[in-house]
Amino acid sequence: xxxxxxxxxxxxxxxxxxxxxxxxxxxxxxxxxxxxxxxxxxxxxxxxxxxxxxxxxxxxxxxxxxxxxxxxxxxxxxxxxxxxxxxxxxxxxxxxxxxxxxxxxxxxxxxxxxxxxxxxxxxxxxxxxxxxxxxxxxxxxxxxxxxxxxxxxxxxxxxxxxxxxxxxxxxxxxxxxxxxxxxxxxxxxxxxxxxxxxxxxxxxxxxxxxxxxxxxxxxxxxxxxxxxxxxxxxxxxxxxxxxxxxxxxxxxxxxxxxxxxxxxxxxxxxxxxxxxxxxxxxxxxxxxxxxxxxxxxxxxxxxxxxxxxxxxx
Amino acid sequence: xxxxxxxxxxxxxxxxxxxxxxxxxxxxxxxxxxxxxxxxxxxxxxxxxxxxxxxxxxxxxxxxxxxxxx
Ligand SMILES: [Fe+2]
Ligand SMILES: [Fe+2]
Numbered sequence: 001x002x003x004x005x006x007x008x009x010x011x012x013x014x015x016x017x018x019x020x021x022x023x024x025x026x027x028x029x030x031x032x033x034x035x036x037x038x039x040x041x042x043x044x045x046x047x048x049x050x051x052x053x054x055x056x057x058x059x060x061x062x063x064x065x066x067x068x069x070x071x072x073x074x075x076x077x078x079x080x081x082x083x084x085x086x087x088x089x090x091x092x093x094x095x096x097x098x099x100x101x102x103x104x105x106x107x108x109x110x111x112x113x114x115x116x117x118x119x120x121x122x123x124x125x126x127x128x129x130x131x132x133x134x135x136x137x138x139x140x141x142x143x144x145x146x147x148x149x150x151x152x153x154x155x156x157x158x159x160x161x162x163x164x165x166x167x168x169x170x171x172x173x174x175x176x177x178x179x180x181x182x183x184x185x186x187x188x189x190x191x192x193x194x195x196x197x198x199x200x201x202x203x204x205x206x207x208x209x210x211x212x213x214x215x216x217x218x219x220x221x222x223x224x225x226x227x228x229x230x231x232x233x234x235x236x237x238x239x240x241x242x243x244x245x246x247x248x249x250x251x252x253x254x255x256x257x258x259x260x261x262x263x264x265x266x267x268x269x270x271x272x273x274x275x276x277x278x279x280x281x282x283x284x285x286x287x288x289x290x291x292x293x294x295x296x297x298x299x300x301x302x303x304x305x306x307x308x309x310x311x312x313x
Numbered sequence: 314x315x316x317x318x319x320x321x322x323x324x325x326x327x328x329x330x331x332x333x334x335x336x337x338x339x340x341x342x343x344x345x346x347x348x349x350x351x352x353x354x355x356x357x358x359x360x361x362x363x364x365x366x367x368x369x370x371x372x373x374x375x376x377x378x379x380x381x382x383x
Contacts, residue, residue, distance in 0.1 A: 095328075095329070096329060096330075099375065103375055103378075103379045150320075151320040154320075158354050158355060161354050162353050162354055162355070166352075166353065166354065233371050233372035234371075234372055234373075234375075234376075237365070237371065260366060260371050260372075261366055261369050261370075261371065262353065263372070264332065264357050264369065264370040264371050264372045265332075265334070265353060265355050265356060265357040265370070267372065268326075268328050268331060268332065268334055268357060269334075269355060272326070272328065277320075
């Protein structure tokens with residue numbers, strides 16, 4: 001993947017510095033004028049820790065000037081996300097409270113639109129947007145694993161092993177999505193469509209990386225995971241039905257059918273054996289579990305609101 | 314030296330108002346006598362009877378229990 005198009009003065013400066021390796025002058029960087037300038041910059045800085053860019057020297061992954069810019073941006077971003085988050089429910093038992101919290105959350109649904117009314121063009125746009133995450137699906141959760149106690153670590157691995165195809169590359173979820181893209185006539189290469197991604201998609205991606213890459217936010221990472229899994233089975237069935245209605249290829253439909261079944265397991269594991277056990281060990285992390293869970297649902301709502309509005313026009 | 318505490322790791326977990334989780338490889342026979350082999354580290358068997366992908370859970374129980382709570 002090559003570095004994306006800049007979206008303002010900040011991303012312009014930082015991406016140029018990444019490409020030519022001259023990062024010392026980044027001690028003074030322009031302020032982002034719009035949120036997507038900041039979000040794209042943060043996205044590119046996080047991406048250095050996943051697969052990186054073909055036009056950026058690999059040695060820059062831990063460049064102190066780039067890390068300083070990242071810290072500045074992620075502090076701002078965390079503050080914004082926390083300001084958006086309502087207080088956590090404290091009722092016991094945790095699992096039932098958590099599932100009720102998810103069920104009571106009413107948000108607009110992209111999947112319901114795809115099921116009933118979306119055009120092929122709209123769905124292709126959606127798949128391009130989703131590709132930014134689904135082509136590195138679950139990787140952000142893997143960041144959290146070394147920061148966990150033995151019981152929680154083993155529980156996360158039980159879930160992640162399934163996400164990663166149980167050792168079979170052809171069952172790995174990100175790979176299933178790549179096959180679906182290819183069969184649908186879309187580019188399957190990692191990061192192909194980042195220039196098409198609206199700010200809401202960048203925020204979703206960045207929240208996952210923020211939580212995964214900071215040890216102190218491990219509970220937010222696992223809360224994000226639990227809410228993500230617990231809002232996936234039914235929307236995935238709707239997606240599969242919509243794709244079928246529009247005549248999309250089997251490979252794309254199969255990705256979503258796999259998630260109807262897999263995420264009905266994963267939601268139980270994420271809530272009970274992962275977050276539930278984490279909170280038995282460290283009850284003080286409850287607020288952060290819900291911080292992650294809220295962020296997961298809220299960022300999806302924001303994306304859905306934007307796209308449903310655009311598509312209605 | 315203290316021996317580290319052992320953590321519960323049952324083969325079968327009955328989730329309140331939810332599916333039955335099965336750890337490991339099993340063959341599940343459904344109501345019609347059809348056999349279904351598990352394919353994941355953990356599988357969720359439907360207990361509410363409303364799943365569209367029986368014998369596996371698809372999360373439909375959540376819609377049912379939501380109706381009950383309201
Ligand atoms: Fe997945
Ligand atoms: Fe999953």
